Amino acid sequence: MKQILSKDDAEELVATRRILHQFPELKFQETRTAKLVSERLQKLGYRVTEKVAGTGVVTVLDTGKPGPTIALRADMDALPVTEENSVEYCSKHQGVMHACGHDGHVSILLSTAKQLQACRDQLSGKIKLIFQPGEEGGNGALKMIDEGVLDSPKVDVAFGLHLWNGLQVGKVGICAGPIMASVDEFKITVIGRGGHGAIPHQTVDSIVVASQIVVALQTIVSRNVDPLDSAVVTVGKFSAGNTFNVIAEQAVLSGTIRTFSQEMYQQIPKLFERVVKGTALSFGADVEIDYQRQCMPTINNSIMAEFVRSIATTVVGSDNVVSNNQARTMAGEDMSYFLSRVPGCFFFVGSKNENKGLNYPHHSPRFDFDEEAMPIGVEIMKQIAIKFADTKGQL
Ligand SMILES: [Zn+2]
């Protein structure tokens, strides 16, 4: 792989990431992160708009030449996880950790901002850099869109990346169509009739009914979803009862549903409701459902995916660009909201390195990534801006 950044720029990229890593902030509390982003951008000559969707920062590089407006996006928030790594740049905020790699994303986009200023004459149109708060269950992307982040100048295409420990460092994962799943959250309260553990015929046993619901829910994936499509139904929590000889009046289940295709995303709430209500009814129990949509599937435009694939090939070589199931996951991303409004592509930059012990999954208290992945991210983002401008927005 060719040397991408100068030594100074590569060192700055790592140093910035390590500062961010030490001071992680939860969704919509990214004030310190936003301040760093804003100051760095201003030092590079950018005019910034702050406090978008609370703590988001947006800037536009206007080349003054006609051309498309391209959005490049990084998310900024950390997770309520206590870091178990013993690195020198370990989190200094107790109970908060950059366990998803968003510290790397911010650092990559700041470095891209610097690279773009340096190659301004190769660019045309406008490049909007979006530093987004609240990705981890906050739908910060949607809040930014509601506050007009895709307007004035109107964004034509959007790109984003995720450092990804599912892929070896040096690899890039891109696929057309769905790349990440939707995230729905549900809570089911089964209301039966409690009573004596030895006299069940006078009761409606909420535990038995809820257990049937757990099993029946699995038939959505096995019997309702096209086997060539994908979905997941997980009951993550089951709580009921207080003691061994009392039939519980209520049982509460909560869990998550993931889908990939737009069709299944639209259909799944109805299928879910039918199974839950039908099962409860068949046992004479009542049921209350609380069903929340968190984010939709992240779906890449096929032309944009091909465009990014061709760029990634020039950066890491065609053997290192992977697609399909090596580049997809049933985890969710609120980048989906940008890509539902404008065409674009979200892609994975491999960041796992077993030799360095950097192979823990995202959201783990031991998560860390190979920082060698970051210059690859910078180079691809920079090339996207240069080459998309070349196409005059016509791919
Ligand atoms: Zn995450």
Ligand SMILES: [Zn+2]
């Ligand atoms: Zn993430």
